[in-house]
Amino acid sequence: MALASRLVSWFRNLFRRARVERELDEELRTYRDLLIAEKIQAGMAPDQARRAAAMELGAVEHIKDEVRDVRAGAWLRDLGRDLAYAARALRKRPAFTGIATGTLALGIGATAAIASLAYALFQAGLPFPDANRLVHVYQSHPGQTEYFELSYVDYRYYREHARSFSSLAAHYSAPLHFVNGSESAAIIGSVVSPNYFETLGLRPVRGRFFTEDEGRVPGRDPVVVLGHHFWQSRFAGDPDVLGRLIRLNGASFTIVGIAPPELEGVAFGKAQVSLWMPSSMFRVGYQYCDGLAPGCNIVYLIGRLAPGVRVADAQAELTTLARRLEAASPETNKGLGVLVKPARGADPQRQADSARILILLGGAVSLVLLIVCANLAGLLLARNLARARELSLRLSLGASRSRVVRELLAESLLLALLGGTLGIGVALLCNAVILTFYRFNYAGLPTYFNLGLDRAVLAGTLAVTLATVLGFGLVPALRASRTDLLTTMKDEGHSPGPGRSRLRDALVILQVALSLVLVVDATLLIRSMRHIYRGELFDPSHVVMVRLRPTLVGYDRVRAHAFQVAVQRRLEATPGVIAASPAENPAIWADNTIHVWLPGSAPADLSRATRFGANRVGPRFFEILGVRLLAGREFDERDVSGAPAVAIVNQAMVQHYWPGGNALGERLVVDGVSSEVVGIVPNLQYREAGRSAEPFVYRSYWQGNAGNGRSTESRTHILVSGDPRVMLPAIRRAIASVDPDMPISEDQALVDRLAFEFQPVRVAETLLVCFGAVAMFLSAFGLYGVLAFRVTERTREIGVRMALGAGPGEVARLVVRRGILLALAGAATGVVAALASVRLLRSLRYGVPGGDPLAFASALFLMIAVALAASYLPARRATRLDPLLALRHD
Amino acid sequence: MARDTTLLQGTLDLLILKTLTLEKLHGLGIARRVEQITRGAFEVKPGSLFPALHRMQEAGWLTSSWGQSENGRKARYYTLTSAGRRQLKAETGEWGRVALAMALALKA
Numbered sequence: 001m002a003l004a005s006r007l008v009s010w011f012r013n014l015f016r017r018a019r020v021e022r023e024l025d026e027e028l029r030t031y032r033d034l035l036i037a038e039k040i041q042a043g044m045a046p047d048q049a050r051r052a053a054a055m056e057l058g059a060v061e062h063i064k065d066e067v068r069d070v071r072a073g074a075w076l077r078d079l080g081r082d083l084a085y086a087a088r089a090l091r092k093r094p095a096f097t098g099i100a101t102g103t104l105a106l107g108i109g110a111t112a113a114i115a116s117l118a119y120a121l122f123q124a125g126l127p128f129p130d131a132n133r134l135v136h137v138y139q140s141h142p143g144q145t146e147y148f149e150l151s152y153v154d155y156r157y158y159r160e161h162a163r164s165f166s167s168l169a170a171h172y173s174a175p176l177h178f179v180n181g182s183e184s185a186a187i188i189g190s191v192v193s194p195n196y197f198e199t200l201g202l203r204p205v206r207g208r209f210f211t212e213d214e215g216r217v218p219g220r221d222p223v224v225v226l227g228h229h230f231w232q233s234r235f236a237g238d239p240d241v242l243g244r245l246i247r248l249n250g251a252s253f254t255i256v257g258i259a260p261p262e263l264e265g266v267a268f269g270k271a272q273v274s275l276w277m278p279s280s281m282f283r284v285g286y287q288y289c290d291g292l293a294p295g296c297n298i299v300y301l302i303g304r305l306a307p308g309v310r311v312a313d314a315q316a317e318l319t320t321l322a323r324r325l326e327a328a329s330p331e332t333n334k335g336l337g338v339l340v341k342p343a344r345g346a347d348p349q350r351q352a353d354s355a356r357i358l359i360l361l362g363g364a365v366s367l368v369l370l371i372v373c374a375n376l377a378g379l380l381l382a383r384n385l386a387r388a389r390e391l392s393l394r395l396s397l398g399a400s401r402s403r404v405v406r407e408l409l410a411e412s413l414l415l416a417l418l419g420g421t422l423g424i425g426v427a428l429l430c431n432a433v434i435l436t437f438y439r440f441n442y443a444g445l446p447t448y449f450n451l452g453l454d455r456a457v458l459a460g461t462l463a464v465t466l467a468t469v470l471g472f473g474l475v476p477a478l479r480a481s482r483t484d485l486l487t488t489m490k491d492e493g494h495s496p497g498p499g500r501s502r503l504r505d506a507l508v509i510l511q512v513a514l515s516l517v518l519v520v521d522a523t524l525l526i527r528s529m530r531h532i533y534r535g536e537l538f539d540p541s542h543v544v545m546v547r548l549r550p551t552l553v554g555y556d557r558v559r560a561h562a563f564q565v566a567v568q569r570r571l572e573a574t575p576g577v578i579a580a581s582p583a584e585n586p587a588i589w590a591d592n593t594i595h596v597w598l599p600g601s602a603p604a605d606l607s608r609a610t611r612f613g614a615n616r617v618g619p620r621f622f623e624i625l626g627v628r629l630l631a632g633r634e635f636d637e638r639d640v641s642g643a644p645a646v647a648i649v650n651q652a653m654v655q656h657y658w659p660g661g662n663a664l665g666e667r668l669v670v671d672g673v674s675s676e677v678v679g680i681v682p683n684l685q686y687r688e689a690g691r692s693a694e695p696f697v698y699r700s701y702w703q704g705n706a707g708n709g710r711s712t713e714s715r716t717h718i719l720v721s722g723d724p725r726v727m728l729p730a731i732r733r734a735i736a737s738v739d740p741d742m743p744i745s746e747d748q749a750l751v752d753r754l755a756f757e758f759q760p761v762r763v764a765e766t767l768l769v770c771f772g773a774v775a776m777f778l779s780a781f782g783l784y785g786v787l788a789f790r791v792t793e794r795t796r797e798i799g800v801r802m803a804l805g806a807g808p809g810e811v812a813r814l815v816v817r818r819g820i821l822l823a824l825a826g827a828a829t830g831v832v833a834a835l836a837s838v839r840l841l842r843s844l845r846y847g848v849p850g851g852d853p854l855a856f857a858s859a860l861f862l863m864i865a866v867a868l869a870a871s872y873l874p875a876r877r878a879t880r881l882d883p884l885l886a887l888r889h890d
Numbered sequence: 891m892a893r894d895t896t897l898l899q900g901t902l903d904l905l906i907l908k909t910l911t912l913e914k915l916h917g918l919g920i921a922r923r924v925e926q927i928t929r930g931a932f933e934v935k936p937g938s939l940f941p942a943l944h945r946m947q948e949a950g951w952l953t954s955s956w957g958q959s960e961n962g963r964k965a966r967y968y969t970l971t972s973a974g975r976r977q978l979k980a981e982t983g984e985w986g987r988v989a990l991a992m993a994l995a996l997k998a
Contacts, residue, residue, distance in 0.1 A: 004950075009947075009948040023966075024940075026964075026966075027940075027966045028936075028940070030916075030963065030964050030965045030966065031916075031917050031918055031936065031965075033963055034916065034917075034918045034959060034965060035918060037961055037963065056936075057936050058935065058936060058937055062937060063937050063940055066937060066938075067940050067941050067944050069941070070941045070942075070948075071944060
């Protein structure tokens with residue numbers, strides 16, 4: 001009943017408004033008439049009665065407003081009206097509207113972009129049906145925090161015995177050399193258990209996936225399922241591709257199916273998978289051990305939890321099973337455990353690596369948002385101040401306070417909406433930039449990485465911004481509506497009182513301070529990145545690096561050795577190439593370690609022996625890196641297997657073993673082999689600022705360990721005379737002329753590889769430079785606003801000064817001095833904050849001290865320059881004031 | 891008349907419901923009747939009377955219709971609905987409890 005009557009009222013109020021209003025008019029008129037009649041009856045004269053009645057009735061418009069406010073659906077009608085009013089008000093001030101929405105858009109866009117990145121890395125689920133039931137399973141090693149692979153044998157055991165999963169699959173990413181007719185390319189394929197697709201809940205777009213039988217007999221089933229993207233790009237989406245043969249690492253495969261487009265692998269952030277083959281074909285993609293044998297740990301697992309099973313349940317069950325495996329086969333499984341992780345975001349290693357940089361970026365974007373808020377608050381404050389007179393007038397004419405506040409709120413809301421819409425555009429732009437860092441992996445292969453504006457992220461960001469705008473729109477609005485009518489009207493609207501000015505000044509100082517922090521940090525990162533590109537005491541600028549893996553195509557040691565020798569000769573005979581040298585690892589790596597000790601001090605327990613960074617490099621390696629040896633010689637043609645073992649050590653190792661003495665000619669036991677130190681090189685490994693260099697030892701590529709197949713692989717470093725990127729095709733041709741089937745990967749200029757190796761620095765640098773520029777721009781604008789406002793505010797005073805003989809220079813100084821003072825106050829605060837912030841950058845600073853005077857000085861200089869620029873227009877306007885007009889200025 | 895007496899929240903609603911129990915009244919009539927039954931303790935101003943009347947009407951407690959006043963003028967008359975009577979009963983009971991509690995509290 002009550003509800004029905006309310007609904008009727010809603011309908012009437014919204015759609016029969018004219019009639020409702022007419023009736024209200026009528027009712028108030030009759031009320032007045034009755035009042036007059038009453039007064040006349042009481043003996044008043046008609047004139048007097050009318051006046052008395054009017055007095056008693058009060059402001060009719062005010063009563064009507066109050067009645068309208070209590071009506072059902074009032075807020076809806078009011079909202080529409082207020083929004084229309086706000087839209088008109090905003091249209092009338094295009095400069096204010098443009099700047100406010102632009103500022104908001106930058107803040108929203110930057111925040112949403114960083115939030116999207118965080119979401120993608122830590123939270124996003126895989127794009128498959130019921131993906132929140134999917135988990136990754138890794139192996140844990142005792143005392144280590146990394147996430148390791150399992151053996152296929154163990155996978156089979158888990159799959160057979162675990163009840164926690166409705167389906168459990170194994171996958172291994174294999175580097176493949178793909179050949180189709182005349183076309184060839186380095187791609188990543190995935191060797192998977194036949195139930196892989198079923199576990200993910202996928203159906204083939206064409207053809208079929210694998211049968212359970214295809215996982216059993218080693219080498220029997222050379223079939224592949226093509227990725228949708230790979231099918232489109234390499235086969236132009238040809239529907240007749242099924243049944244066709246392609247060559248992978250020298251073996252023929254039949255195409256049996258096409259995967260749906262959403263499948264690019266299951267390891268978000270790692271290489272995009274181009275095709276899949278069943279687990280019986282391990283040998284094609286992996287040669288170092290037999291993928292189907294015990295102890296050959298090469299697969300990761302992905303499982304779908306059975307209904308009602310939680311991640312913790314699965315973890316508990318698999319841990320029990322792992323204990324049983326350990327008891328059954330201690331020789332391969334001693335101490336091994338399992339880690340079950342929800343399939344969310346990037347792989348756990350990447351998550352761990354990204355956490356720090358995301359904290360940094362989150363901090364930076366919070367500063368930007370804070371600056372945006374301060375700027376916006378200043379803008380709204382100024383705007384509402386300018387309108388204080390209008391508001392007071394309206395309040396005095398009977399407009400209810402709530403009405404006025406609502407209108408101001410509507411304006412804020414509209415601004416937020418406009419800014420939000422524009423912000424989505426900015427966010428998409430930012431995402432495109434961020435994506436360029438993650439789209440390719442270290443080897444230059446495309447990655448499975450996408451960055452969408454997630455609905456949750458977007459909603460969250462919009463909510464924050466809305467709160468900001470409402471907060472900063474509402475508070476000034478409330479203050480403005482409380483303005484005392486008399487003072488405001490008497491003040492003639494140009495003297496806001498010292499409190500307001502101080503607040504605006506404080507907001508500008510805050511902006512300058514925060515901007516300074518961002519600019520200092522950005523400068524430090526620019527310098528850090530430049531240091532990285534310049535090389536740590538070596539010169540990477542003319543070096544190309546190529547990875548060659550002869551074992552992938554079945555070469556034995558002898559053939560691989562001959563191949564490497566031939567490649568080096570062929571490369572050095574190529575025009576434009578100065579020298580080529582095979583190495584085990586990239587010159588920039590320091591994470592490969594081996595046992596080192598002095599003769600006669602062999603450790604009793606090898607597992608406790610000291611390990612130092614090591615690499616195996618060929619002749620002319622240091623020449624290629626532009627390194628001058630401090631003493632001794634490089635490896636050369638003499639240092640082959642069978643010849644006396646030799647080693648080159650870095651300065652830090654000399655200091656470690658022979659402090660103050662001479663290391664040349666001394667002996668050192670490297671990986672159990674007593675070697676003579678023949679050369680000493682500077683400390684070439686990159687290290688974070690403030691860390692001391694670690695000892696490092698180089699062995700001859702042609703000596704070194706002869707044990708596993710890896711020792712015949714190489715990262716061949718090539719010094720070229722021109723642009724290394726331009727030389728890449730010629731280098732590929734030279735290698736292919738030795739063996740056209742040889743897989744070539746990671747072929748890139750060393751500087752490009754550096755860019756990948758130091759991706760966090762690069763991401764942080766790029767984004768902080770953007771943020772710093774935005775912050776700078778915004779605070780310049782804030783400063784300009786305050787100064788321009790001051791000139792208007794003090795027009796009369798300036799006029800008086802000019803009339804008393806002050807020249808334009810003096811007047812300009814008045815304005816500029818104020819600007820510089822505000823900037824300096826902000827900069828002083830900022831320097832303190834910046835000193836604190838550089839600690840966050842510790843892991844990203846290479847070759848730059850945290851208190852780098854250059855970074856601080858240039859940031860300060862930039863700030864002063866910006867302050868001067870921001871003062872220019874207001875100062876000019878002040879000098880151009882006509883004293884006569886200025887004196888009459890109200 | 892005691893002009894400064896502010897009406898307690900909800901008191902006006904209760905008074906309006908009360909005045910309408912006997913007969914339908916127009917706005918001015920309600921205002922005068924309230925003043926009369928409270929012996930002038932409350933003066934009902936149009937600025938509070940009309941919003942209250944409209945609100946109560948939308949809540950379904952009152953209905954209104956145009957009619958002729960005692961001196962032959964057009965006026966809008968308000969009538970109590972059955973929902974209004976229930977509301978009056980509920981609020982009267984509530985008011986009694988509050989008044990009793992306040993009286994006890996102040997005596998203590």
